[in-house]
Amino acid sequence: MNSKLFSNIARFIVLVFLQVLILNNVNLAGYINPHLYVLFILLYPFAGNQSLFLFLSFLLGLSVDIFEDSGGINAAACLVAAFVRPNLLRFSFGISYDHQNIRLAATPFGAKLSYVFLMVLIHHFVLFSLEMFSLNHILLILKKTLFSSLFTVVLTLLSLSLFSKKYR
Amino acid sequence: MQQIFNFLIRNKNSILFLILFAVSIFLTIQNHAFHKSRFVSSANYVTGGVYNWSNNINTYLHLDEYNERLLEENNKLRNIISNIHDSISVEKQLDSTSFEGDYLFRTARVINNNFSKIDNYLTLNRGEESGIKQEYGVITSQGIVGIVDRVNDNYSRVISILNSRSRINAQLNNTNHFGSLVWNGKDPNIVQLIDVPRQAPLQKGDTIITGGRSLIFPKGLPIGSIQDFSLDQTQSYYTINIKLFNDMTNIGYVYVIENVNKEEIEKLQDNNEQ
Incomplete structure (x- = not known):
């Protein structure tokens, strides 16, 4: 339990710094940045305390917001993603989630992809909607959501397969 | 219950x-x-410190480029000075340590810069302790960058011209027709000048400069050149796309401008309104 706690705290800090110092400066094609810090929300223990999880997700988003000068958009997006996570887990992994015995590394690729993709898509959609904050930019919101999501999903799957040994 | x-x-x-x-x-x-x-805001002790630390490394990698820019600027200034030689006595002019103009310049380093969002900000490594206050203009040797919006003891945050809420007075170099400089959120190298009256003679490649109607920027700082222009819906004003002289994606060191007479002018204007 303690090592799990420690690895989650470490992941929180490392992901925030990775995001604000490196990934926010990628700017592929001018505006596409991956938001890899969602990985914290994806990997948080499935059986953990749900209220604490919501609060930590909020804190994660807020830390990124303070660095980015973006008000509360990352906090809101993380919060929504954390809130819908149980439903998406049940949708993607079905019966094994209800028995609380899934390990992300051991799940079939299709289920993992749908879980990661849906989570990232929801997070990014809320993020960019709040960033633009106007319906006039709906096309720009969708464009940014789509491209950034693809980038994030690829990076997330890569890092999942790179660092999966720990969770086996 | x-x-x-x-x-x-x-x-x-x-x-x-x-x-x-x-x-x-x-x-x-x-x-x-x-x-x-x-x-x-990112102008606080922790985030400012982190950005400062990471920027120390980053700056080192760009030293060559910054040197080049300094040389270019020195060259430009030398040209101006050598022209002054002809008209006024040299000794008086070269003593530039006592700057008694209307504007005071301070240097600062950009430690955080973003341009991929619709509302972008920069963070500078100087704050109140170095005399920087809200509403000071920020420029580089090539063009304008933005306006200081929040100040902390050691760091300050700048609203970039690449921000949907930034509006800066700008005008044509050749005539005195002016408009507002805004950004549509698309290309970080292109900004828009709106509300320019139809009578203004426009030509591709013309230079746009700051207008000097605000108390923030002195008149005549270069901003960019006209890329293309079109009339807006009312058919009476131009919307002009401007290619910035400044590369907003790559800013190293900046000058922060203080208007020394600002308070006095504001007082005068307040009196007028009463």
Whole structure:
């Protein structure tokens, strides 16, 4: 339990710094940045305390917001993603989630992809909607959501397969 | 009573979600209102320190480029000085340590810069202790960058011209027709000059300079050149796309401009309104 706690705290800090110092400066094609810090929300223990999880997700988003000068958009997006996570887990992994015995590394690729993709898509959609904050930019919101999501999903799957040994 | 408690306990996650969500929306809305983002800003001790540290490494990698820019600027200034030689006595002019003009310049380093969002900010490594205050203009040797919006002891935050809320007075170099400089959020190298009257003679490649109607920037700083232009819906004003002289994606060192006479002028204008 303690090592799990420690690895989650470490992941929180490392992901925030990775995001604000490196990934926010990628700017592929001018505006596409991956938001890899969602990985914290994806990997948080499935059986953990749900209220604490919501609060930590909020804190994660807020830390990124303070660095980015973006008000509360990352906090809101993380919060929504954390809130819908149980439903998406049940949708993607079905019966094994209800028995609380899934390990992300051991799940079939299709289920993992749908879980990661849906989570990232929801997070990014809320993020960019709040960033633009106007319906006039709906096309720009969708464009940014789509491209950034693809980038994030690829990076997330890569890092999942790179660092999966720990969770086996 | 019992039932209320039961209800609260059963739905504690949803309630927590709603409260935290309301907080984040509140922060977002506050950030969207000009000059009001009081709580969340990168010009604080921790984030400023982190950006400063990472920028120390980054700057080192760009030294060559910064040197080149300095040389270019020195060259330009030398040309100006050598022309002054002809008309006025040299000794008086070269003593530039006592700057008694209307504007005071300070140098600062950009430690954080973004341009991929629709509302972009920069963070500088100088703050109140170095004499920087709100509403000071920020420029580089090539063009303008933005306006200081929040100041901390050691760091300050700048509203970039690449921000949907930034509006800066600008005009044509050849004539005195002026408009407002805004950004449509698309290309970080192109900004828009709107509300330029139809009578203005425009030509591709013409230079746009700061207008000097605001108290923030001195008149005549270069901004960019006209890329293309079109009439807006009312058919009476031009909207001009301007290619910036400045590469907003790559800013190293900047000058922060203080208008020495600002308070005096503002006082005068307040008197007029009464």
